[in-house]
Amino acid sequence: MTSERRPGRPRSETRRRAILAAAMAELEERGYADLTIERIAARAGAGKQTIYRWWPSKADVVLDALVDMAETRIALPDEGSLPDDLMAFILATFRQRGQRPVLLGLLAQALLDPVFAKAFRDRFLFRRRAVLRQILDRAVARGEIAPETDPELLIDVVYGVLWYRLMLDHAALDDDAGRQLSSLLLRAARPGP
Template identity: 50%
Template structure:
């Protein structure tokens, strides 16, 4: 039998303040220099409030990243695979490398996932969600007849995200030109 949760209910205002504070601090200081204490102080909440809702700093950051992706990296149907890929990758790269760059944050979370097996599972769920969005975009192209029979959607998604992760991990530039190039190459490869 499930036990009822005790304690105060999670305040949406506090949640938003914590997530916004974490992103602000991450952009200012980088993942390694941000602490739970700093996030709590910036958000105007107690550190215990954060730990009541999230098991670690990495989990706070992951939720902030998830919310950002939900609102800024939308899956759009522009009618053809190359356009859909270019739009998705451009939005993804803008979030990672733009004026509010989250690329260094992703590198920090990837490093954290290598050190914390429990967090690695949650980070893997985030990655799987993003892969599913890209896979559905490619599946639409399959249904439109733009993709050759027998093409592995999973391998195509690996190639696209692989290029992104390679550049992120080596701190190489990603942006609209790379998005357009990857979209064109991927479309040619699957025809």
């Protein structure tokens, strides 16, 4: 069996990372609404055609950058207990609050484009939920969560608070909020006497 190579140059990981870094830098400076493929290409030293060959839209470039960033900055903690794991995960998540314009830009794009909405859900939202689900599953195995507790509801509470505060910007997403949310979840999930 032979493997066929796609036409064109192979995708360079170095070039891909430069493009994603350029996209994030442009986002920090200009915001999502003013982000363009032209500016990303110029900053990365890449051709627009290279970017369009690898990604169908600016939203897809940003999604890849966001996925990479989340996987490196918000790792799966294993501190040995639900309180410590939950606190580490929520604090790391809330500390990315500077990504608010990026997240809201992608959410807006997802509302307008059903194809992108599926990619955003599957590649970012559901992957982040899966990390939190692993934390909760380990806690169930250790007997730290009542067996009748619905882990999906606990996950919804975490991301509900996160997205609600991101969208409305009415309250802080800081370490104090993270600690309060962790405490609330622990009380809700604690096994009975």
